[in-house]
Amino acid sequence: MSTLKAPTGTSRPTTYREALREGLREALLQDERVFLMGEDVGRYGGCFGVSLGLLEEFGPDRIRDTPLSESGFVGAGIGAALGGMRPVVEIMTVNFSLLALDQILNNAATLLHMSGGQLSVPVVIRMTTGAGRQLGAQHSHSLEGWYAHIPGIRVLAPATVDDARHMLAAALADPDPVLIFEHGGLYNAEGSLDETVDAVDLDTAAVRRSGTDVAVITYGGSLPKALAAAETLAGEGISAEVVDLRTLRPLDDATLMACIARTHRAVIVDEAWRSGSLAAEISSRITEQAFYELDAPVQRVCSAEVPIPYARQLEEAALPQPATIVDAVRRTVS
């Protein structure tokens, strides 16, 4: 996994998992209305180890193990938010979130509007997404694009340790529901946490590497792959700019279109399936807003349209990889 260097100032090495935990710990310390709730977040320490140790520090009331009842406890999180608390609800993976989709879409995303502005729902829902760990179809899907379809919620995808560390605080400051998608392949990723950063801006996409020939637009678990591809391309004399969306809803059109205006070419890397994907949405926006800036058709690198398979070679072939990104870029610049 490639590591990301902090741009300036003092930095210290950490993992994505530890950064998430630090963010949680800070939230719990700063606001007593904040509590974490989900399957195995307490005793077990979180199924990906994110909340390890928090139960001992904050007790079972605030680090609350739930039964296997995705709809029940996600809905309870929404209700608790209505009741004045600041719940952080963890769902093991996006695959299981479908059992709570009704609560997320029909309640969390909808209550403010349906009530004519009376009921805001300040709930934060965290979940894992993505493939790459040979877990088979039902643990490997990338459905964050589906959630990004829904008005009324904000959808975040931290790809760096800085974002992992600070996005939670920003999410909790939002009066509306926020979904945070953590890519399962990133938990062990190491990065250097920039200690001069103490807040992140959820409204803007980040240019993670600047370049002049092509904009590679991506997010979450595909960011390290895009950066690796950019490194390879640099060796061939192709200068790729890598844009990390960070927020999948609302999309930061301004930053994207500015990148297109600089590079005149775009490759979108999205681990979801191509049909009806977020990549499709971004491609469409580029055509709508920056068509005359383009020197080549927009390219998309997405997952193959199959349930993600278990066997390593099949899984690898199904997912965007640095090599497939490099190929797509070559096609656009040639």
Added chain:
Amino acid sequence: MSSTTSHHEGKARATARKSGRKKGPATAARGTRGGLPAPGHHLSLLRRMLAIRRFEERCVELYSGAKIRGFVHLCIGEEAVAVGVNQALRETDAVVSTYREHGHALARGVPADAVMAEMYGRATGCSRGRGGSMHLFDAARRFYGGNAIVAGGLPLAAGLALADRMRGSTRVTCCFFGDGAFAEGEFHETANLAALWQLPLLLVCENNLYAMGTSLAREHAQTNLAMRAASYGMPAWTVDGMDVLAVEAAALRATESVRAGNGPHFLEAQTYRFRAHSMYDPDRYRAKSEIEEWKGRDPLKGLAELMSSEGQLDDRVMEELDKEVLAEIDEAVRGAEEAPLEPVSDLLRFVTSEPGSTA
């Protein structure tokens, strides 16, 4: 359906009636004297039920006249549940309801004008025209809708109760839902969570014997709902939902126990809707005789008869009451007719919070 009816009639009504009259301390707080409720109390229950009945009858007219649209679900016949339960709740408590919630909203104190204006889709509606009949909300009165996903409000109610529980508040959250909702996973997830965490939650199942056109026996393998709820380890009672005094007494007993920290309670109110499921429903699945039989147990008539027999009510008082209630509804309709439309330029408001709102 005679077996179901007699099951309804059985001991629930008898015991509920007994507790309704004899439960000294609970009803005493509400103005009873020597075991007999004071005249004012009965009259106020009757008035509230009548207000709901007349409001909904007006809705039928307005719907036929195309003044109001959408799915409209009436609770005519079920007024005793809304009024009896709300009687036991305090202003600080929370209520979560379904799409059949006109009665719950009105009994909760949401003004009839605001509800009517919402049906008209007006700016003065309690959801600023974005909800309609199925999505009534009133944050100030802690009335949390208005949920048109069957059973969708149950987890929310658990969460509201959880928030109170975590802060050591003695407030109660009351959640209304139907016998259809009882079959959904969300009911069972919520019952389990609430009992596990001992949440201050009152689950009120309005068993009107039908989920749209599907009768209780065709939707539930075991039709004894209270018994099933009790299996989660919570006190569960069945009450005659056509008897407002019985509902009130049972709800008082339940809310007192919830407030005392005894965790969630389940109340099944056995009731019946006199009209179809919604304005669209030709109601082909129920026998006329069954409907007539239940109409014989009209909760308004039942209370009025009791009051008359005790010399608390005569025709003149009843007429006065009706006139008063109808005047209020006329006023609500007039207000709604005259109210401004929510401007289309505001279409995208309230999708996300507006600047200045704080988390």
